[in-house]
Amino acid sequence: PLVYLNGELTPLSEAKxxxxxxxxxxxxxxxxxIPVYNRKMFRAKQHMARLFRSLDAIRxxxxxxxxxxxxxxxxxxxxxPADTQLVYMQVTRxxxxxxxxxxxxxTPTVFIMTNAFTPPDAATxxxxxxxxxxxxLRWQRCDIKSISLLGNVLAAQxxxxxxxxxxIQFRDGLLTEGGSSNIWIVSNGAVYGPPxxxxxxxxxxxxxxxxxxxxxxxxxxxxxxTRDEVFxxxxxxxxxxxxxxxxxxxxxxxxxxTGKSGPVFRKLxxxxxxxxx
Ligand code: PDD
Numbered sequence: 001p002l003v004y005l006n007g008e009l010t011p012l013s014e015a016k017x018x019x020x021x022x023x024x025x026x027x028x029x030x031x032x033x034i035p036v037y038n039r040k041m042f043r044a045k046q047h048m049a050r051l052f053r054s055l056d057a058i059r060x061x062x063x064x065x066x067x068x069x070x071x072x073x074x075x076x077x078x079x080x081p082a083d084t085q086l087v088y089m090q091v092t093r094x095x096x097x098x099x100x101x102x103x104x105x106x107t108p109t110v111f112i113m114t115n116a117f118t119p120p121d122a123a124t125x126x127x128x129x130x131x132x133x134x135x136x137l138r139w140q141r142c143d144i145k146s147i148s149l150l151g152n153v154l155a156a157q158x159x160x161x162x163x164x165x166x167x168i169q170f171r172d173g174l175l176t177e178g179g180s181s182n183i184w185i186v187s188n189g190a191v192y193g194p195p196x197x198x199x200x201x202x203x204x205x206x207x208x209x210x211x212x213x214x215x216x217x218x219x220x221x222x223x224x225x226t227r228d229e230v231f232x233x234x235x236x237x238x239x240x241x242x243x244x245x246x247x248x249x250x251x252x253x254x255x256x257x258t259g260k261s262g263p264v265f266r267k268l269x270x271x272x273x274x275x276x277x
């Protein structure tokens with residue numbers, strides 16, 4: 001597969017960055033993950049807007065206009081044989097002598113790659129997935145899609161070691177999000193997520209789920225959600241670019257609701273599949 005790195009389309013194996021890149025040294029950069037269905041980017045505008053917000057938040061000058069970004073992504077996805085892909089892109093502050101504060105004159109490093117993407121299979125959709133819970137160990141700007149992902153990596157590893165797809169994180173006893181997903185509860189037929197704040201990443205599926213709920217006449221709200229409310233929920237849902245929307249049917253070995261994917265999930269899943277077309 002071809003990847004884009006700083007102005008060039010090259011084979012992945014030939015794409016190299018200097019060891020002093022601040023992404024490598026400090027985790028000083030941001031990223032995006034964008035689904036492509038049948039060669040068309042899904043919610044492209046929203047992903048671009050979030051990339052721009054992330055860049056702004058850490059004061060990396062945006063190296064491209066939206067049109068340029070779209071054209072670059074298009075180059076990379078066009079070169080890939082799969083019609084359905086997951087694009088990964090990242091921007092770091094660039095290469096500079098190691099010193100924590102921003103360098104005076106670094107040029108941002110821009111990297112774009114794509115992979116074939118297989119959405120969750122029918123069995124996963126029908127049965128739902130297992131999760132575990134963990135303390136949220138991350139910093140206080142989780143709204144920035146930073147490449148510094150140590151907390152998320154440790155959460156994911158904890159899940160992997162406990163036969164779970166995801167670790168659901170709590171800060172001060174309140175639900176934040178999954179290691180790489182947003183988490184929702186269904187209670188009395190309504191969907192609730194934690195409020196948008198600096199303590200969670202506002203997934204592109206946050207706004208999408210709200211829209212899908214409106215279209216399906218499912219009440220939608222955001223509010224602080226306790227651990228007990230998660231375990232007592234009728235259904236728990238997970239959303240992310242790669243997982244789309246999934247039912248969480250077991251948490252810490254305990255069954256959620258009926259232990260099967262529920263009716264609200266099934267409506268939203270169907271609506272999500274429609275939205276992709
Ligand atoms: N992760 N919260 C976190 C911490 C995430 O890393 C992600 C996505 C989400 C969901 O956002 P979205 O709906 O925009 O995918 C929420 C991506 C997919 C990743 O890191 O691979």
